[in-house]
Amino acid sequence: MTTTAAPAPATAPFRFFDVHVVRSRRLSPSMVRITFGGERLAELASGGRDQRFKLFLPQPHQDRPVFDDTGDGWYPAWRAQDPAERAVMRSYTIREQRPEPGEFDVDFALHGAESAAAAGGPASRWAVRARPGDRLTVLAPVVEDNGGVDFRPPAGTDWILITGDETALPAIAGILSWLSPGTRAKVWIEVAHEDDRQQLPTFADADITWIVRDAAAAAHHEPVLDALRAAELPEGTPYAWIAGEAGTVKAVRRHLVSHGGIDRRAVKFTGYWRRGATAVYYKHHRAHKNGYYIVCRLVIES
Ligand SMILES: Cc1cc2nc3c(=O)[nH]c(=O)nc-3n(C[C@H](O)[C@H](O)[C@H](O)COP(=O)(O)OP(=O)(O)OC[C@H]3O[C@@H](n4cnc5c(N)ncnc54)[C@H](O)[C@@H]3O)c2cc1C
Structure with a gap:
């Protein structure tokens, strides 16, 4: 017997949530688990498995991420902003969601940030220093069966x-x-x-x-x-x-x-x-009117 899953739906409503760090726990030498909370997090609906979402971090001199627009036009507005001021966008996985009390966990690999202040990238550096109350924004699903879940074995898988x-x-x-x-x-x-x-x-x-x-x-x-x-x-x-x-x-x-x-x-x-390359390479971008759905990922030529 094996587990199969339906193909990804054509639309995938995602929404912005303002969240804060509830707690942070070092799991191992290279991994820290950060638990996020927020007022409306009961509306977040993770599809489990490899559920991806977007994280928007403040720049080191800011106490919250800066957006010009969190409506339908957020992506071009974000791109047009000064890179030194705009929120730092990265992709992560929802490790576990707990609708009650409205929390979710993200496990951050530290890739060097644990040993030197200047090492690692912005997300990894942010994670190693995160403290309760630190604020950021996420773009996350509000429907369980959403296009941010990629693990979908078809019928007939052994x-x-x-x-x-x-x-x-x-x-x-x-x-x-x-x-x-x-x-x-x-x-x-x-x-x-x-x-x-x-x-x-x-x-x-x-x-x-x-x-x-x-x-x-x-x-x-x-x-x-x-x-x-x-x-x-x-x-x-x-x-x-x-x-x-x-x-x-x-x-x-x-x-x-x-x-x-x-x-x-x-x-x-x-x-x-990607070794030696910061962030992600944005190849595809789709925005749906009813909610937000963005596909930003490293593109691997085969
Ligand atoms: C769909 C998806 C889901 C993801 N889920 C998770 C997750 O749950 N947990 C998680 O930790 N990561 C996850 N990642 C990977 C994470 O987005 C990248 O590692 C990201 O580059 C980290 O951002 P940064 O700002 O720390 O480093 P960047 O600014 O992007 O990169 C800075 C430098 O660090 C290097 N670097 C980046 N990541 C690593 C690494 N892991 N090891 C060694 N060197 C590295 C880069 O090559 C670059 O030289 C996910 C990525 C995708 C696309």
Whole structure:
């Protein structure tokens, strides 16, 4: 038995929410969990799994993010603003939502920000310093079945293949907790430290392999790819979900399609960050009149 999901809906209402930090907890050497609260958060509706959303952070000299417009025209208005003043936009995953008392958690990978004030990017630096009461804005779904959920195995799937790094760990945790009992899953997760490994509760029949990265070799070595090359994959029709560093994602996808015999349509792949490049590369932008829906992601040429 496996779990399948309907295709993504054509429209996906998203809305801006003003939120504040309720608490922050260091989970491991490279990960901090921040819990957000806000007056209207009962209206937020996460679809679970790899539910993505947009985070808008204040600049270091501001105490809240600056927007000229949070209506239908927010995206061109945001782009037209002075980059030194406008809110910093990043994509993250809703790790867990609790409608009562109106909270949600986000797990931030720190990628260097924990050891030096100038290291990491703006989001990672913000996360390491976040304190209760700090304010920001999010663009998040108000309908559970929304286009910000990508993990959608089609009918006929026999087993699930997942690979990712620590930025994808919140999504992998959400996916594993969503899979129905007995679903066969093979999972490879690359992390920076032994202690970054987490308990990942699931009813699935999941075989999880943790790979601790060798920091010195990280830029020119893809241990997930090595692990996949050495792996014996189950019989039957797989659905693959791949996320993490864009170059690694591209290499893993190519391997699965060219050498693993996996149908390219059954591979969902997303670059969550790109080595040496800040933020995201905005390739697609769609805004729907009834709510807001934006697709901004790294584009990986295949
Ligand atoms: C759909 C989606 C969901 C995501 N969910 C999560 C999530 O739940 N948790 C999470 O931690 N991240 C998540 N990410 C990844 C996150 O958006 C990026 O890591 C982002 O670049 C962090 O922003 P920043 O401001 O800290 O760094 P940036 O300003 O974007 O980058 C600064 C520098 O840091 C490098 N860098 C960025 N990320 C990493 C990294 N992880 N390791 C090493 N170097 C890095 C860049 O290459 C660049 O050189 C998600 C991304 C997408 C597209």
